[in-house]
Amino acid sequence: MIASPTDTAKAMEAVSQIPAIELQNASKSFGVVQALQQVSFAIPQGQVVALLGPNGAGKTTAISLMLGLRRPSHGQVRLLGHDPRDRRVRSRCGIMLQESGVPLNLTVSETITLFRSYYPHSLPLTQVLEMASLKKKAAASVGTLSGGQRQRLYFALAICGDPDVLFLDEPTAGLDVEARHRFWEQIRAFVQQGKTILLTTHYLEEADALAERIVLIDHGQVRADASPAALKALVTNNRVTFNMSEPLQPEFFAQLPVQQLELGEHHVSLLTPKLETVLRALFTQPVEITNLTITGASLEEAFFHLTKDQSEQEGA
Known part of the structure; x- marks a missing residue:
């Protein structure tokens, strides 16, 4: 019996729906190491x-x-x-x-x-x-x-x-x-x-x-x-970078919700979970802010966020 075009198309569709790779509750031990x-x-x-x-x-x-x-x-x-x-x-x-x-x-x-x-x-x-x-x-x-x-x-x-x-x-x-x-x-x-x-x-x-x-x-x-995109959305931090006409002191940033602060003489890069708070404080300073850039978290930051959280949980 010769398969009809419809049967052939259905067979090809069924094959395409088979996962390329599938792991189901796969575990692997090497001695006592899981x-x-x-x-x-x-x-x-x-x-x-x-x-x-x-x-x-x-x-x-x-x-x-x-x-x-x-x-x-x-x-x-x-x-x-x-x-x-x-x-x-x-x-x-x-x-x-x-x-x-x-x-x-x-x-x-x-x-x-x-x-x-x-x-x-x-x-x-x-x-x-x-x-x-x-x-x-x-x-x-x-x-x-x-x-x-x-x-x-x-x-x-x-x-x-x-x-x-x-x-x-x-x-x-x-x-x-x-x-x-x-x-x-x-x-x-x-x-x-x-x-x-x-x-x-x-x-x-x-x-x-x-x-x-x-x-x-x-x-x-x-x-x-x-x-x-979904992984990066798990990190609420924003990356803020800018240039400034005069250097700001580390003590100024110590009072703000900032992380990963990179402070140069005229350039600053930081992470913050409270963007509005940081910007409001910056714009009250008697320095000129230029080249201000605000971006969401990178995949690298999401990666460290996820693996760091797990390490902290296991160390708790």
Whole structure:
């Protein structure tokens, strides 16, 4: 019996509704150490998610479970609806690690060609070189590449199999600002093709720029799972910066509800939960205030707010 177009469309829709990544009460212990504790979240296909957390929070353990490199002690992990160790889904994933073991004597083109052979449906070599900005280095041996160029090679190896799910571990470490922004553009282009991306990074500006959603892990548990905007809204502080014609004394600011005060001779930067109180006090001073800028909390400030609160609760 031949399936009708309607049946085919329904089947494709059902497949697209299967989460790309799903953890259900996943826990992982190493002896007496509980690395993950009942972690649950699902990532729909086509979404960009940043997995953040302090060092030792459990991020690496969580990713190792998603990739099938380790099994959960309890709970379940699914990748595209299957066991992560299933060869069918492994061939649909790309992984960019901070350091990959590749032969240093092969050229860039030879290395990418080798990795392309591992996948059933790989991208053309020329397209991979273009996407990774490596066309000019195609004939260069891997051992001669700079740190930034090698990072771009690792990205090329992660995408050469045209993966449906892409894992990026600190992808822009060692890149300069210009190269980092070019990389962001490549990621956005990949997302437009419906790819799912899980990103870990210590550059919180990068997570804010790329991710639709942040999953924050601390002490082996999910502390927050929301959009960057929603996480920043949890912090009531405002960042205030300005220049002043004459220096103000530290004693003046000591009487105000300010945090993270950076006081220069003619420049001030501070955080405050009571913006109106601080501004009212400033404008009563006999100094000229210029270049006044007021912004909401950054993702970095939200990150520290959430992890600091948890540390204080556990220390109480």
